[in-house]
Amino acid sequence: MAEEITLSVFRGDRSGGREQEYKIPAVPGMVVLDALHYIQAHQAPDLAVRWNCKAAHCGSCSAEINGSAKLLCKTRVDDYTDEVIHVRPMHTFPVIKDLVTDVSWNYEKLRQIPAFQPAIKAPFTLHQRDVDRIQEFRKCIECFLCQNICHVLRDHSAKDAYWGPRMMIRMAELQMHPLDTADRIDLLKGSAGIGYCNITKCCTVVCPQGINITDNGIIPLKERVADKYFDPLGGLVRKMHK
Amino acid sequence: MSENFERHAYDILIIGSGGAGLRAAVAAAEGGAKVAVLGKSLLGKAHTVMAEGGVAASLGNVDPADGWETHFYDTMRSGHFINNYKMVEVFAKEAPDRVLELEQWGAVFDRTPEGRIMQRPFGAHTFRRLAHVGDRTGMEIIRTMEQKILTVNVDVFQEITATKLFIDNGRVAGTVAYYREDGRFALFTAKAVVIATGGWGKAYKVTSNSWESTGDGAALAFRAGAELVDMEMVQFHPTGMVWPPGVRGLLVTEGVRGEGGLLRNSEGERFMEKYDPQRMELSSRDVVARSIYKEVQAGRGTPHGGAWLDITHKGPEYIKRKLPGMYQQFMALADVDITKTKFEVGPTIHYTMGGIKVDALTCATNVPGLFAAGECAGGLHGANRLGGNSLADILVFGKRAGDGALEFIQGHEGTPKVEEAEVQAEIERVLQPVGQESGENPYALHEQLQEIMANHAGISRNGPELEQGLQKMLELKERAKSMSAPGSRTFNPGWHSVHDVRNMITLCEAIIRGAIERKESRGAQWRLDHPDELEEYGKINFVHKMEDGEVKTYTSPVAEMTAELQELFQLGAAPGIAKSGKKE
Numbered sequence: 001m002a003e004e005i006t007l008s009v010f011r012g013d014r015s016g017g018r019e020q021e022y023k024i025p026a027v028p029g030m031v032v033l034d035a036l037h038y039i040q041a042h043q044a045p046d047l048a049v050r051w052n053c054k055a056a057h058c059g060s061c062s063a064e065i066n067g068s069a070k071l072l073c074k075t076r077v078d079d080y081t082d083e084v085i086h087v088r089p090m091h092t093f094p095v096i097k098d099l100v101t102d103v104s105w106n107y108e109k110l111r112q113i114p115a116f117q118p119a120i121k122a123p124f125t126l127h128q129r130d131v132d133r134i135q136e137f138r139k140c141i142e143c144f145l146c147q148n149i150c151h152v153l154r155d156h157s158a159k160d161a162y163w164g165p166r167m168m169i170r171m172a173e174l175q176m177h178p179l180d181t182a183d184r185i186d187l188l189k190g191s192a193g194i195g196y197c198n199i200t201k202c203c204t205v206v207c208p209q210g211i212n213i214t215d216n217g218i219i220p221l222k223e224r225v226a227d228k229y230f231d232p233l234g235g236l237v238r239k240m241h242k
Numbered sequence: 243m244s245e246n247f248e249r250h251a252y253d254i255l256i257i258g259s260g261g262a263g264l265r266a267a268v269a270a271a272e273g274g275a276k277v278a279v280l281g282k283s284l285l286g287k288a289h290t291v292m293a294e295g296g297v298a299a300s301l302g303n304v305d306p307a308d309g310w311e312t313h314f315y316d317t318m319r320s321g322h323f324i325n326n327y328k329m330v331e332v333f334a335k336e337a338p339d340r341v342l343e344l345e346q347w348g349a350v351f352d353r354t355p356e357g358r359i360m361q362r363p364f365g366a367h368t369f370r371r372l373a374h375v376g377d378r379t380g381m382e383i384i385r386t387m388e389q390k391i392l393t394v395n396v397d398v399f400q401e402i403t404a405t406k407l408f409i410d411n412g413r414v415a416g417t418v419a420y421y422r423e424d425g426r427f428a429l430f431t432a433k434a435v436v437i438a439t440g441g442w443g444k445a446y447k448v449t450s451n452s453w454e455s456t457g458d459g460a461a462l463a464f465r466a467g468a469e470l471v472d473m474e475m476v477q478f479h480p481t482g483m484v485w486p487p488g489v490r491g492l493l494v495t496e497g498v499r500g501e502g503g504l505l506r507n508s509e510g511e512r513f514m515e516k517y518d519p520q521r522m523e524l525s526s527r528d529v530v531a532r533s534i535y536k537e538v539q540a541g542r543g544t545p546h547g548g549a550w551l552d553i554t555h556k557g558p559e560y561i562k563r564k565l566p567g568m569y570q571q572f573m574a575l576a577d578v579d580i581t582k583t584k585f586e587v588g589p590t591i592h593y594t595m596g597g598i599k600v601d602a603l604t605c606a607t608n609v610p611g612l613f614a615a616g617e618c619a620g621g622l623h624g625a626n627r628l629g630g631n632s633l634a635d636i637l638v639f640g641k642r643a644g645d646g647a648l649e650f651i652q653g654h655e656g657t658p659k660v661e662e663a664e665v666q667a668e669i670e671r672v673l674q675p676v677g678q679e680s681g682e683n684p685y686a687l688h689e690q691l692q693e694i695m696a697n698h699a700g701i702s703r704n705g706p707e708l709e710q711g712l713q714k715m716l717e718l719k720e721r722a723k724s725m726s727a728p729g730s731r732t733f734n735p736g737w738h739s740v741h742d743v744r745n746m747i748t749l750c751e752a753i754i755r756g757a758i759e760r761k762e763s764r765g766a767q768w769r770l771d772h773p774d775e776l777e778e779y780g781k782i783n784f785v786h787k788m789e790d791g792e793v794k795t796y797t798s799p800v801a802e803m804t805a806e807l808q809e810l811f812q813l814g815a816a817p818g819i820a821k822s823g824k825k826e
Contacts, residue, residue: 029486045736046729116348
């Protein structure tokens with residue numbers, strides 16, 4: 001691998017900014033986050049980047065690397081041979097500074113989702129086959145890369161109309177919990193705006209946890225909405241056979 | 243210069259938004275208090291997220307002979323009997339309820355064939371005891387707590403750094419904090435404060451800890467008059483990644499060994515046979531970490547100075563199902579397929595057993611109105627922590643701290659006051675480094691601090707090296723008085739680092755002083771010049787106090803267990819084994 005790496009990192013704040021180049025020595029196994037830490041320690045101590053675990057568990061270090069939405073801690077520098085590594089903040093959320101964006105909108109939406117309402121008191125009797133599909137959704141690390149890449153939010157700025165893939169997955173997890181009693185179908189069709197998703201699957205592609213957001217989460221939720229609103233009788237039959 | 247600042251008044255203020263802080267907040271809010279949580283990260287990102295293997299609770303779903311007595315027995319033995327036994331007792335008794343409560347709040351644990359919560363074996367636990375979700379149990383717990391906190395009446399302040407605790411007439415009165423987003427300040431007054439800020443594993447270079455683990459809350463409490471205990475006890479997890487350098491220290495869950503992984507040296511020898519033939523790979527963490535270290539020292543290490551860990555015999559399907567995170571971590575970061583090949587592991591800093599000295603039942607510190615729970619508190623784990631006990635710790639004592647704070651404010655009239663001048667003085671101190679071009683670089687000081695700790699207070703220790711380390715740490719403390727943070731107040735990591743480094747220096751001094759005083763080897767404390775565990779040191783804990791800005795070290799007697807509890811150690815085997823008549 002190259003002995004020196006060139007990174008071009010967005011520097012700026014709410015009022016604007018531009019990319020700035022840094023040259024740093026390469027270390028085997030280095031990830032982009034390591035490179036940014038090197039820059040902080042030796043060249044730009046105030047370079048703002050959000051990170052916590054550096055182990056792809058926390059979902060803090062989301063950014064755009066050469067145009068792709070990725071976790072900085074999971075993206076290796078040697079994936080980019082002989083090219084400048086451009087690092088920019090997530091596009092869909094307002095920049096606070098450099099690579100740090102304001103993701104508070106996501107927390108507002110999370111708060112608006114009706115919580116888990118189990119029918120009975122724990123300990124539950126639940127079989128692994130019954131929880132497999134919701135465990136897939138609970139792998140979400142809330143990196144919000146799916147929200148960043150969803151074209152409804154990204155290109156159309158339609159945050160008031162559609163809550164985005166992360167919220168769909170959270171609702172899928174709750175709706176598909178065998179013991180949950182709350183109903184979120186009206187919310188999904190209404191203000192959460194599931195109809196806006198037109199299944200381009202960009203969210204599934206960028207998910208660092210490999211969650212099949214569209215196929216396993218959003219499409220089944222769309223079917224439940226359709227059952228309730230457009231085929232009430234069929235929906236009832238299917239529900240009886242659930 | 244006078245700085246404007248926001249003013250917030252609460253009944254109970256929780257500093258720290260990991261599992262312990264959020265659990266404390268739920269308890270306090272459910273008791274009717276007006277509660278705020280301050281966290282220096284975003285909600286749901288705290289270090290709790292990194293716990294992998296599971297949460298220890300004697301549910302007995304897989305091994306019905308398990309019960310609180312055996313969990314108590316295992317925890318005391320692993321802590322080499324300098325634990326606060328009363329903490330261990332309530333911990334072992336209450337852990338099952340706290341786990342079931344998580345299920346009620348939406349956590350989805352792996353299941354047994356009968357549909358109950360699955361439990362896996364783990365190092366030095368007599369029975370299969372760790373409730374888990376693959377290898378991402380901490381993630382499940384923090385997410386569940388995050389989702390729970392959004393449903394109760396608690397104000398959550400994200401990305402905010404508390405810098406000082408105020409005291410009024412001996413009682414805690416609140417804190418001042420700044421928002422990382424733009425550097426504006428806020429004063430939080432409260433009738434009681436709970437510290438739940440986690441450990442200080444970032445004081446070491448090879449660490450499995452996230453950036454947050456800089457011991458802020460413990461340092462704040464210490465400066466405000468709280469006592470620290472067992473600071474010399476710093477846990478090395480036996481298995482961190484060792485290659486490539488970029489990921490050195492990153493955790494390899496004990497779950498790999500729990501699921502049957504075998505440790506071998508460069509000669510192919512299953513070396514744990516020499517060190518703990520009974521428990522082998524599932525011996526306690528201090529023993530396994532030292533064994534790997536000794537093998538490497540003896541020239542039987544792997545190419546990059548570790549041991550081999552091998553789980554390939556379990557087959558790809560099983561490994562990908564039970565250890566999906568590990569599989570991906572090694573594929574993505576090391577180009578190693580753990581379903582096909584053995585891989586290198588070595589000791590990495592993982593946990594700080596010591597911390598703020600607390601009352602076993604209420605989590606109260608010696609400062610009235612100040613409480614502490616989770617990794618920042620000391621006493622539960624003694625000289626060595628069992629895997630899975632930290633996730634149970636944050637739940638049991640998070641709740642107890644919230645309840646304790648609630649009880650305190652109900653029993654104490656009035657609201658303590660914070661003087662305006664004190665707030666202004668602290669703000670001035672905190673702002674001093676901002677925009678300064680000349681001064682010590684906090685990143686460089688952090689690196690030097692890590693070097694001192696690795697070289698002088700690492701896995702193996704001796705008197706002269708510790709003494710030298712102390713001198714170096716005191717020099718660093720002086721230099722740290724003139725740190726600088728070029729740039730503005732807006733999300734300036736250099737400035738954030740200034741506080742982290744100052745806090746770690748305070749705690750590291752206590753670590754080294756404790757390690758010097760404990761002239762024996764016990765649990766995580768391994769003294770080459772005092773290799774034996776000595777009876778007289780089993781009767782004392784080392785306690786540190788800040789007096790006129792200086793760290794002073796004292797001894798405090800280890801409380802003696804009740805006769806009833808002592809009997810649990812005289813059955814010839816673990817209680818659950820002795821009672822069920824099975825052989826250990």
